[in-house]
Amino acid sequence: MPSPTSPASAISGTETSVPLLPCVSAEATLEFYQALGFVVTYQMTKPYLYLALRWRNVDLHFGKASKGLDPAEENSGGCLVMVDAVEPYHRVFTEALRAKYGKVLGTGRPRITRFRPGQSRxxxxxxxxxxxxxxxRDEPEELEYGGSKKLTGLAKAIDNARILRExxxxxxxxxxxxxxxxxxxxAEAPVVDRARAIAARLELAIAMDxxxxxxxxxQQLQALPLAAHERDLLAGELGAAEGLEKWLGDTATTTDKKKSRRA
Structure with a gap:
């Protein structure tokens, strides 16, 4: 332990770390984060750019980006926000974006990445x-890129794809x-594994437009000879593509579909 007179004894341990991220456009940055529910705690554009935003206990600050920064590369800067459960956060941001834009910004930039049950980020x-x-916070500390060593063949590839995706x-x-x-x-994999792989690939096709x-x-998925109990077992995975389409869909489209069903 540090002695009572050492410099370390004066450190309270209540530090707060706030990321300072590059900003290409103050207007676009403010619009996106405010749509998510962040509030502006400080804003200045002259003589230099500085923005400060807060959502609950998450603080993000922004300064002028370097001239060579390309937002399209999407490696400008970053921040890790550790939480007890991610699904509520994803749901709150999804609802906020839908309220602001009439749809979720799930593709392009800016965006929120999609969420499937069981994901941890x-x-x-x-x-x-x-x-x-x-x-x-409790997500696995180690990931087996390439797929779990306990699996083989198509099942291992499905696990690898999950890690790459999530x-x-x-x-x-x-x-x-x-x-x-x-x-x-x-060709030789069990039909259940083929269904899981094709369903996962279909969801990716929708995500990539x-x-x-x-x-x-x-068509491939519908043609598979799955028994009723197998379809029930895989209901979540088989429905992932449809779930993603609904999540990406705008409110106007959803309303129109409901009206057409009533007609």
Whole structure:
């Protein structure tokens, strides 16, 4: 222990760390974060740019971005927000965006990444390419990239795709892993594994706005000889694509569909 007269004894242990992130556009940054529910605690654009925003106990500060920064690369800056459970946060931000824009900003930039039951993280990607990552405190400390060593063949590829999708936010890599595995193992894999792989690939096709692949994958999924109890067992995974479409859909479209059903 430090002695009563040492410098360390004067440290209270109540520090607060606030990220200072690059900002390409003050207007776009303020619009996005305020739409999410953040409040502006400080705002200055001249003689230099400085923004401070807060949501509950999350503080984010922004300064002028360097001239060479490309928001499209989406590696401008970042912040980890550790929480007990991520789903409520994702739900609150989803509802806020839908209230502001009539839809969820689930693609492009800015956006909120999608969430599936069991996930332990999601991201807010802002107009400047900053990544605000909400992480559940009890998520696994180690991940088996390439898929669990306890699995083989198509099942292992499905697990690898899950990790690439949920922890790396790399839909393209996840889709590529499933495409390769389906070509290599699909013919001999159990029908349940084929269904899981195709359903996961279909959800990725929707996320990447790949209509042609989506149509083909739907046909493949419908043609699989799954028994009723197998479809019940896989209901969550088989419905992931439809769930994503509903999440991405705007409120006007949803209302129109309801009216058409009543007509």
């Amino acid at each position: 999601f991201s807010l990607v802002d107009p400047s390419g900053n990544n605000i990552l909400f992480i559940q 922890f790396k936010n790399d839909d393209k890599a996840a889709a590529r892993a499933l495409d390769i595995a389906l070509a290599k193992f699909g 790949d209509a042609a692949s989506g149509k083909s994958l739907r």
